[in-house]
Amino acid sequence: MRRNWNAIWMVAQREFQDQFRDWRIIVPMFIMVALFPFVADNSTRQAINFMNRFGGDLILDRIIPFVILVIGFFPLSFTLIVALESFVGEKERGTIEPLLSSPLDDRHLYLGKLLVGVSTPLLFSYGSIGLYLLLLSRRPIEFPSAYMMTLILLLTFAHAVLMVSAAIVISVQATTIRAANLLASFVVVPVAFLLQGETVLIFWGDEGVLFYAVAGLTILSGLLIRLGLSHFKREYLLGREIDTLNFKTMGRTFLARVTGDAKSIFEWYRLEIPSTLRQLRQPLFIVISLAVLTVAASYAWVVIYTPTYIEITPDRIQDAQKYLSENLGNVDVLSSNIPAPWLFLSNVRATVLFLFAGLISFATLGVTLFMVNMALIGVVLGGASLINFSPTLVFVSAILPHGIFEITAVIIATAAVLKVGAVLVTPQPDKSMGEIFLLSLADWFRVFIGLVVPLLAIAAVIEVYVTPLIIKMAFPYL
């Protein structure tokens, strides 16, 4: 342990030394740290005056944590450049080879660079926040709670780890600094969205949700570090493989993986699809378990907690039933309002969205979206139970007929996304990161085109033409 730490520190120490000897890094950072809190303090003063005139204490309460978050974020965004060039910069300057030729372990090199990448911006971020808080202490204003402060500091830490670990992954994979800088948008754009989301959470003021945001970001950062470590190979920094992007080979590899050894579509369904499903056994088990748990939890939450917010009186139940009978009266002509092809495309789009969300988050966001959808089932069933409808009957008549295909399709799609995420963070020494990415995408596509799309098509037809009739039969009084 101590030997490992010494080696990591050795790599980091030189980088620290190098950074603190480079005025081009230090001067702007000091200016940013020293200047921005004063600007922010001045803005806060003006905000206080403004709010005092019109009475907006609540907004004021939210503005301070928001400003702290922004102050902490600025130095992080700047030092992204340093992290981006950590490996590829050394490669371009020709300093990487002596380092790679040394007995240092891959982990030591990677974690040493990560340590510097995270520590330097955090030092400046926390310094900046500290200065702002010091300036703020002179103002007649209430400080954010200790819990909120802790959350923001943790959020800043998670931002640093997330951005730097993503930047280092890019730095390892890029061939030139220019390429790394161009690829930086893959870090900057998602983080910009993230920051906007966090701003909403801060203004919302729900510390509990903010805690989950911190937890989510920490998990994502951990996965990014694991991804970086899994795919860090000295060879990539020196080899020629990553210098070329051969679309023809990529296309061939992708297609070969999708079709497998099958010679006809029947053989593909007979051999390849079952084999893929066998590979998905573990993710399927996880996703099905999550689905069951989510439906049960959301059902229980609605049944238990709704009465604490709304009093369920016989009048209210009657109103709800009346509302349903008025709105579900024309359910048997659903096809004229929602055509089956539209429903099908909408569901296909949702499963593709799961994939994209999964790709940027190592499956976590894709699985979360899936869970949100499952939670809706629980909510519907819980709601039905509250207005004295049998949840079982609702499930059997309104969800199961098409759900047997639709839910199955979504479960399979999510399991495939989960597998993509798992594969990305699993070390595979014989394959490059690009190869692993391409093959896991092909695996997803095989399942998507072979099972998910046909199942969703069947589900859409049943949902539009069959389910409404069953609902009518189950609830004739509606």
Next chain:
Amino acid sequence: MIESNDLSKQYNNDFWAVDGVTLNVQPGQILALLGQNGAGKTTTVRMLTALLSPSRGWARVGGYDVAKHPQEVRANVGVLTEQHGLYMRMTGEEYLDYFGKIYGLDAKTRKSRSDYLLDYFGLKEAARRRSGEYSKGMKQKLALARALIHDPVVLLLDEPTSAMDPESAQLVRSEISRLRSSKRTIIICTHNLAEAESLADQIAIIYRGKILLNGTLEELKRAVLGPVEYEAKFAHEFDAGEFELPSGAVLASRTATSLRFRVEAPQDVNPKLVNALTSRNAPLVSFQEVPKKLEHVYLKTMADAQGVIYAA
């Protein structure tokens, strides 16, 4: 010791950068690896340093398999890379100390090794200056000092004297010779054929990833340029006419003032040849071996490989 068998490296599943390299360099030997740019020298060295994994074949460096024990290989090898690879904001002293630490040397050893190398390569005065301020030659010497800081048993040196002035280059060659005497195993990749000729015990010529020739300088000369030639020079025009040559000697060429003989066993045949010439009152000024340089061997080999005619 460096051993490799069928060592090969393929890129993008279609291009063999190194194809079936077999080497055997014993302790106390220097192998010069010659070849054009892009011939596969650097890839070979990188595989021997366990930086690139072989696509086929195996290599053992300092007793360790490069694929199975990469860390041990790297710990036992000193590498001078194509680019000097110095950190420009570090002083020479700091740089050597840093790499000394990486190679696990204690503070006392680091200091003594660093002092010795800085002193030997004439960098003592500049030891506390940032290496960014060094001249090209000084940078190269510091990089070489880095490769030697842990006193490795195996040295892989890529163009060790490039960018150096003649005195510095001589200094480096002396150090390499000294290391050979102390039983180090050394591979030098170089375009400097005179340097290879003066230093190497073994020479390998690599072309498009394949070793075309491998052996001692004499073996290479004989294999590529044929038997040794001796030239008799005369004081003035001399018509030797037709005379019987001792067996083992063949007349290779003649001018008005010289004759060239191809001789298989010079120790036996040359005295007879000189006797034959003097008995015919040849105005002999000198009788000596026609110098054949490594340059001729290299250029002829390359010409043959490319299918062109080599004009000496």
